[in-house]
Amino acid sequence: MRNIRLLLEYDGTQYGGWQRQKNSVTIQQRLEESIYSITGEHAEAVGCSRTDAGVHAKGFVCNFHTSCGIPENKVRDALNSKLPVDIRVLLSEEASVEFHSRYCSKGKTYSYTIINRDISPVIYRNYACHIKQKLNVEEMSRAAQYLVGKHDFAAFRNTGSSVKTSVRTITQLDVTCEGEYIKLYGTADGFLYNMMRIIAGTLIEVGIGKRKAWELAGILNSGDRTKAGKSAPPQGLCLEKVYY
């Protein structure tokens, strides 16, 4: 069996997230249907993570096993001819038999986009979270630095996954500002369930002055989910890159 690795870009607006579900259409489902169309095989598409409903990806990685004879680089165009316009394969290539999109991942970068203005945004509204109150970007940036490094992020995860440890290493957590667009870029060796959205939600609370930057140290140490901020809404989140 061949093992094909795909790089995907998708607009999560219309989907119930990556993973197959009974009550909504998912990206995994659409991809597996397309794989079936071109190979006649019921393959499982193994994803690098389980993005939630409404979350986007510019660099999602997945892989599937097949005995079809389509050349590795032609798989991309064959799948794109079957996929809906809001899911695209950017690259297809043959991987080693052992390659597993989730287990082999060494890290990921997520972005979180905020539109900070009075009136709710129109253009790009599906790709950003709207915050009305003026955000203090410098204070958000200061708060973010408390999270960089190797920590137990138990306070920054929602229940729903059964990973063994909640210790992760964030190597980068930058807050950038360009006009009314504020973007967070977070890179870690792994993210717990909803971790990036809870980080974004907590930094937003710092930005509006509800919390102080230095409080982040205490929240982190508490290991208590109720001490951190709310999960920021899904449409601001985008999986930018997966590292192997």
Add this chain to the structure above:
Amino acid sequence: MRNIRLLLEYDGTQYGGWQRQKNSVTIQQRLEESIYSITGEHAEAVGCSRTDAGVHAKGFVCNFHTSCGIPENKVRDALNSKLPVDIRVLLSEEASVEFHSRYCSKGKTYSYTIINRDISPVIYRNYACHIKQKLNVEEMSRAAQYLVGKHDFAAFRNTGSSVKTSVRTITQLDVTCEGEYIKLYGTADGFLYNMMRIIAGTLIEVGIGKRKAWELAGILNSGDRTKAGKSAPPQGLCLEKVYY
């Protein structure tokens, strides 16, 4: 009667353009319905231009007459409470009785966004035109300079409007490039019907090497619409600003 001026942002994806039509929902229609909801009056919303189906706006200006007593700055929130999420009023203010959004306009800036990459874009696909062939941005920029200044732009308009003269002055036509995003910014004292889209389409043909930059001078002089390029698709176009 009071004369209220509005600054609008809208996502044109779902609309048949600005102007009221029989067979599709338009932005003017939705706005006039909202004005009726808050004032009980059948006012005409006078727009600064007639954007086509699929074209967006970040700074569209319109005005309407009313005898309602809502304070000028409260009109904004009142209308936003009635409008669909893809149309927002950014500002509302009382204008002088003579103010007319179209006749008083001294100029406009449009942007045209291109995503230049192999695979069709997913995120922002409704806000950009996709060009597969690698574009030569420097050559496009050189071509654009032939159009700056006061010229007869008869070669760059489609039939459909009955303006007296096709002479216009372009004060700025910049081509910028950031990664796979190429943006044109055009400012003129006025734009003929489809002018910015025909300029974009012609510059794209220069960018892919189908035409040379210097050919623009001849196209301009010919006054012949068939000499210029195709109209680029509507979703890349955005009305950025109107000057008074």
